[in-house]
Amino acid sequence: MNLNRVVTSRRHFLKTSAAVGGGLAIEFALPMQARGQAQGTAAQEVTAWILIHPDERVVVRVARSEMGQGSFTGLPMLVAEELQCDWKQVSAEYASTTEQMKRNRVWGSMSTGGSSSIRTSHEILRKAGATARQMLITAAAQNWGVPAIECVALNGVITHAASKRSTTFGRVADRAATLEAPKDVKLKDPKDWQLIGTSQKRFDIPDKVTGKQVYGIDVTLPNMLHASILQCPVFDGKVKSVDSSAAEKMRGVKQIVRLDNAVAVVADNWWRANQALKLLKVEWDEGANATVSSQSIMALLSDGLNDTAIPNAKKVGDVSAALAGAAQVMEAEYFTPYLNHATMEPQNCTAWVKGDKVEVWAPTQNAEAAVAEAAKALGVAPTQVEFHKMHLGGGFGRRGVLHDFVKLAVLVAKQVNTTTDVPVKLTWSREEDIKQGAYRPVSLYRMKAGLDAAGNVTAWHSRIAAPSIMLTFQPDRVRNGIDTNALGGFIDMPYTVANTQVDYSLKQPHVPVTFWRAVAHSQNPFARECFLDEMAQSNGKDPVEFRRALLKAGDKNLLVMEAAAKAAGWSVPLPVGVHRGIAVQDSYGSYAAAVIELSVSDQGEIDLKRVVVAVDPGYVVNPDSAKAQIESCVVYGLTAALYGEITIKEGRVEQSNFYDYPMLRINKMPKVEAVLVPTGGSTWGGLGEPPLSPLAPALCNAIFAATGQRIRSLPIKNHNLKKV
Amino acid sequence: MVKLNINGKVHQVDVEPDMPLLWVLRDILKMTGTKYGCGVAQCGACTVHVNGEAMRSCSVPASVLEGKKITTIEGLAATKLHKVQQAWIDHEVPQCGYCQSGMIMAAVNLLEKKPKPTDADIDAAMSNICRCGTYVRVRAAIHAAAKA
CATH class of the missing domain: 3.30.365.10 (Aldehyde oxidase/xanthine dehydrogenase, molybdopterin binding domain)
Structure with missing residues (x-):
């Protein structure tokens, strides 16, 4: 050694x-x-x-x-x-x-x-x-x-x-x-x-703050060439033919590289490469997926929920009997869409192929996985890869397991014909980044609950139809048709309900899926915590009191809920026109609760006033950084809930840039109060994702309080809100 | 040839009339502090100053900027940090930091025009996108810089 x-x-x-x-x-x-x-x-x-x-x-x-x-x-x-x-x-x-x-x-x-x-x-x-x-x-x-x-x-x-x-x-x-x-x-x-x-x-x-930080996209090497790429807009499609005659004539263009599923232009700077890319006439073999749409995916998920044969991921008591004997039965369907990560730094990677060796520069959440991908693409041993990990201009899961940007950069660099080996930096345009992501899965939920005459929850049946991330990356983690990774928040629900059942229907459209900040905990709490709010509201119960009755003494979910409620002044009446909602969710070893205050105008515009998030991560190492992560999760979570939506038409992503995949900006940004309540003990929890989990449901519960409208599908922008 | 005055220094670049300033900065002059985020003036990661105005360099051809004074993040503070940069450090504003060159350039321009900006002024001037969600600290740091 x-x-x-x-x-x-x-x-x-x-x-x-x-x-x-x-x-x-x-x-x-x-x-x-x-x-x-x-x-x-x-x-x-x-x-x-x-x-x-x-x-x-x-x-x-x-x-x-x-x-x-x-x-x-x-x-x-x-x-x-x-x-x-x-x-x-x-x-x-x-x-x-x-x-x-x-x-x-x-x-x-x-x-x-x-x-x-x-x-x-x-x-x-x-x-x-x-x-x-x-x-x-x-x-x-x-x-x-x-x-x-x-x-x-x-x-x-x-x-x-x-x-x-x-x-x-x-x-x-x-x-x-x-x-x-x-x-x-x-x-x-x-x-x-x-x-x-x-x-x-x-x-x-x-x-x-000085511009000195070098990200992957800033890598600058002697004689380096630049590449822009166009992958088949229909996932899994292939290149059939390329007419590059116009592109080849463009100034600075060195080479057109054709890959199995993509075409790249290599030039002496990126703008020239990207301009020439727009002149390519590519005929694609779009394959069988060219007819897939958001509607067909929804129908697929719906079929999953209607399938009586789907497996149980959890079964406690007898849900059917309890529902049959319930004084009140509630049922609702919830939906969350595909989401793109939209890191501010578009996907990029620089590769310098030197014979059977390759030197690679990339922003990655997992350097070893990036090395493995480069080695695989080139057909060499990982030890032939010299890797330079660069700081990331955002990760959020996009650069974690999947290293498509590394693979493509290595493949393009390998094909570049120059008299000497040169490095090639492949940078995706924002459009390519939005259209060629691996997405937060869609999911469709059917929630059914039984309550007794006093409004106590006696049964809770959750059916979830969604693609599996593990099926792509670790198929052995899918057992008996169940990817438990997709069921976080349901199979480990902290609420005490005598009869519970969780069913899962794995449906895998062709749209690639991957880990997106908080993963299933970014979407499952929306269905769980909003449906719980429905139960509380329909029985005229306070959402905090309702949850308190369902949480065991000593449960840290209870602790963070109390902390958030206290910091938000839950028991203090709000000014006229201001309303609030609450939600709770634990994940990655941490416990988080959020209270959101807002008002909705006569025109249906949401004015976010204040977000309070309490988190128990066990221990806090750098409190200011911890608070920054809470602030970060608030923005990422609110953006997704308000605007986030990737839709599919003719097998391809419809959105292409920030004008049709919009982001929360400072003018809509509420005040954020980050409350850290570390309780120590044997568990250390995370902070990069857990604070995001309660955001969407707290927001939608607040909207219900303000308007009486129950948001059951995200994003919120698709709903016409009206003041109560 | 296009003659550009960037951070007080004149550069002659042989580029097409329609090449945006952003790519002249990044790929020709190797000044990579100014970032590419969207290419369509949506995100503000590429913000620079042209004759004292905040401008999105991804959507301005370099050739129309001859004779104008261009300032980039690299030229903001040659010797000492600008008070906005100092406020950014004091408030630990950046997370991944990728959008922050543009954020800072927009904030500096705002303070040049409105030395004591209100929250509404900040809302109007700071339309830059930050995916890490630094907005709360951006606002606090601008107010702090205004007092500095």
């Missing part, structure tokens, strides 16, 4: 430098800079996660991707807490994907999805910090000839109180790097944390 080689060379380095430097006397006699020179200026790797420079700078390696959520800072905070270094000396760098392959995946998962960065790596990172601290202390103790247990480390300084000696991490890092890592390290009790739980400035922000 290369890991061993690195260690060996470091040992060699230590011997050399000790011989030259002459040991500790010099260490204390010289000023910092000279000390660094005496010991060598190379940074020392003290565990794979931590580099310590002779001048005391600490670099923490980050395996997950930064896409605005703050992991590039939050993850190093976890390390630094246990390392006991000076936070002001800490910076971050991405763990090298190439080294990850060479060193047997020493940094673990590089996947950045499922709100997982902190919740799935906090332990390994805190342990890395504690391990390195122990190694640094041991190195100092060995230098001094004292027991390590008598030494302490604080703010990057190691002290041996009895002999009144102290040294710094930078001075002992070279020796520490040669030591065997201790097997077991003790982590701090959370009550002793000094850094975790304090708001720290994000490392990535300064470059993002």
Whole structure:
């Protein structure tokens, strides 16, 4: 393993430098800079996660991707807490994907999805910090000839109180790097944390206000060519013929590349490539899907709900009997549409094919998956791929599992005929990005509930027809026709109802689907929490009281609901014309509740006044970043609920840019109050997605309060609202 | 040849009359701080200043800008951060940051015209799209910069 080689060379380095430097006397006699020179200026790797420079700078390696959520800072905070270094000396760098392959995946998962960065790596990172601290202390103790247990480390300084000696991490890092890592390290009790739980400035922000931040789309290399691409507008279609005579004559055009399902123009800049692309006359073999429409997809889902043979994903008690004996039976159908992620940075990737090797630059939520895709496209081993992970101009799931942009860039670059190998940057136009997404699945819900004479819920039957994301990416996760990933919020519903049943009909139209921020938890809560509101309203019950009666004591859903209700002043009457709604949903280890206040004008226009979101993520590492994630989920969730809709006609996506796939802008933005109520315990929850889950239902419940109109299909823009 | 005055420096570029300023900046001059978001003046990621006016560079041919003063995010603050950039740092505004060059250019232009903008002024001037949802902080940072 290369890991061993690195260690060996470091040992060699230590011997050399000790011989030259002459040991500790010099260490204390010289000023910092000279000390660094005496010991060598190379940074020392003290565990794979931590580099310590002779001048005391600490670099923490980050395996997950930064896409605005703050992991590039939050993850190093976890390390630094246990390392006991000076936070002001800490910076971050991405763990090298190439080294990850060479060193047997020493940094673990590089996947950045499922709100997982902190919740799935906090332990390994805190342990890395504690391990390195122990190694640094041991190195100092060995230098001094004292027991390590008598030494302490604080703010990057190691002290041996009895002999009144102290040294710094930078001075002992070279020796520490040669030591065997201790097997077991003790982590701090959370009550002793000094850094975790304090708001720290994000490392990535300064470059993002000056234009210096280089995203994937900004990669600039010598002799680089640019490509724009047109894929068959009907998914799974193929290129039949291409007339490129007009495009070829355009200035700057170098080559027209034909792929199985796409055509690309390669030129000396992107605008020229894209202008020429518009001149291509492509005949497509659109295949069997060219007749599919939103209506036919709806009919397919509807057939699914009407199919009595679909499997049960959950069955408690006897729903049929309970419904038959209920004093009141309620039934409603809900619908959520396909959604595109619309990252602000369109899909892009730069590839430089050099014989049987390829160098790739891409914004990705999962560098290892990107490498695998590039290797597969080129038909080489992953070790032949040198990968450069770039910061993302938005991810939201689009750049997580699916790396179609990497595949296409590699395939285009491979075909470029130049006298020497050159890098090619493939950038999708916004239109291509909207039309060639992988989408949040559509879903159709049939909700049926039975209530007794007192308005208590006795039965709840949920039937869900939807495409499965797992069927595409991990088909073995679909068992007995059930993708439980599509059923979050139903199969684990926190409400106590004696008779519950969840049925699932897997229907897979040709439209590609993937993870979209909060995944099923972005849509299932809309049906669940609005239908619950229907039950409360039809019985004249307060929605908070109604939920409280259904939630078990101690359930954190109850805690966040109370926190949101309290912060929003739920029990205090609102001004005339202002109305509110509430919703609750847990996901990714966190619990979230939202209260939305709004008014609806005589013309049916919604004026969003205020959004309160309370979240219990267990622990909060960087509170200001956590609040930013809540604010972010509010915008992403409101945008989807108000406007988000991808429709299909003749097998293709109808929308093409922000004028027909609109976004919430600042002029419609309500006030946001982010309420963090971390309760600790053994579970660490995520923050990138959970706050989004209650947004759509809270909004639609508020609209009902304002108008008496029950929104059962999204987006809201398709409904004509009227004031009560 | 098109002669452009960008951030106080004159550049001569050999481009077609209809090539938008955005692509001259990004692909010819390698000034990538100005971003491509939609290409149709919808999102504002490409916002620059032309003679003191915020303009969406994806939809303005470079050839019509001869003799005009163009400022990009790179030229906003040569030595010291602009007070808007400082407010952006103080309020931790950016998330992914991709839209923020345009956001900042629009905010600077707003403050040049209205040094003490109201919320309504901000609503009218800041039509840039941000998918990460930084709007709450954009508003707070503009108000803070107005006081700075």
